Amino acid sequence: MPENDFFRVEGLTKRFGGLTALDKLTFSVEKGMLFSIIGPNGAGKSTLFNCINSLYRPDEGKVWFRGKEITGLNPHRIAAAGIGRTFQNIELFANMTTMENLMLGRHLHMKTGLFGAAMMFHRRSRAAREEMVHRERVERIIDLLELQASRDKFVSQLPYGTRKVVELGRALAAEPELLLLDEPAAGLNNEEKEDLIFWIQDIRREFGITILMIEHNMQLVQDVSDRILAINFGKMITEGEPDEVVNHPEVMKAYLGG
């Protein structure tokens, strides 16, 4: 029963003209799990995320989250339901500071409207208290991800690795229950990759977030995942424990081209 799963994708299909990017993909993720999706370039991994977020409309199939069907809802409603995300190519607000980007992650939780903001005369007003709650949350994330040095810098001036972390921070600021990470390690150097592994573990421990991750780096995937789904040409190859999946003959074939 899909209602009982924390997150479930059922028969998801997406076609672009003659190309079938996702072909009747089905899997489910339990709460608290780190579930990774691997597959060669063009296997349909990012398309899957875009269908979950409703940036694309799937042609067939359903997505269930916490007992409710969320297929085809507007992206902002998916965000409001508790699904956060980072992108492979980093989608930040480049002409804002790190702090502003993280505060935008809090957007969903902000209640103060036009009138309330105009009435923010003293520190104990409702709007001011709300602002402080948001700032505290954001500061906690800044501490956790060690972003203090980039706090007030414009994102466009930050190095690539730091921008990836800022994007992760923005997704966390929204307090999602499910976090979609699209190739978090891509373009990072070895040291940054190690930091990333620690952070992912920290995030799970501190916030109890369920993570769905696309990743190419096999070492990282093996180290942190609870379960792995391998796909190619939009179809499932296999799903299971990290060791089984990595040593699966078809997975090796897809990766080594043998």
Add this chain to the structure above:
Amino acid sequence: MISQIILSGLAIGSVYALMALAMSITYKASEIPNFAQGEMAMISTYIAYVLLVVQGISFFWAFIFALLFALVLGLALEFVFIRRAKEPNLLNLIIITLGFQMMLYGLAGWKWGADQRRLRMPFSETETYDLGGGVVVSQLGLATIGTAVVLMLIIWLFLRFTKLGLAMKASQQNAMAARINGIRTNRILSLSFGISSVVGAIAGMMVAPVTTLDPGMMWDPLLKGFAAAVLGGLTSLGGVVVGGYLLGVIENLFGFYISLEFKSVVAFLIIVIVLYVRPSGLFGRHYVRKV
């Protein structure tokens, strides 16, 4: 003498600045130069006229209702026309705004005719204040400058300090990221059209008492506003305001020292020069998006 010319330039510059601001708000949100901006302002001004002169409502309420009408008109343009576009590429959307402009122009001509009417304001054009040194400003001129400054201040505060303002900024910089962070980007787009329509309507109500009220009244302010926006840099709200005032002053100086006949040409000369020398305008920035 020269300070007098500059002051008059600032008064008309306020109108250009507001039109430029209106254009720039929608442009930043959607990259569409809205060619219906002028006619939307014109229709809103007619609404104020009808309420004020025909219905005999007080100036304050006529002004408020006209602005509400302008807001609805702006929302309607986005919601009814822009959003329905099947393949919304930029050119199609620009042509939609042109179509909307023609519709409104035709509507106004049919309803009110081509007669030139007068929109009476509670501010007089002949009552003047002496600012010392022979510089005088009319009551209307003062009201125009004052209204524009107050309005710009309100817009700045709105964009800088409210949740909606932040959401607008975010949607402009990265619509996709804004959506996955829970911002309803199409509402933000509607809102941008609504706000810019209100700003335009205020400009319209400031122009009408100086010139006349007729269906073609916003042609000149729109083109000047567009020139001001290009001069200031379409993507910088502060920049287009400076562009507006600058254009008003340059135009007036040109009219006095060089040729009154060719005064109107200055704006177009400026467009051409800016596009040759500094295409992104004085304060504009080109955002290059990496793929």
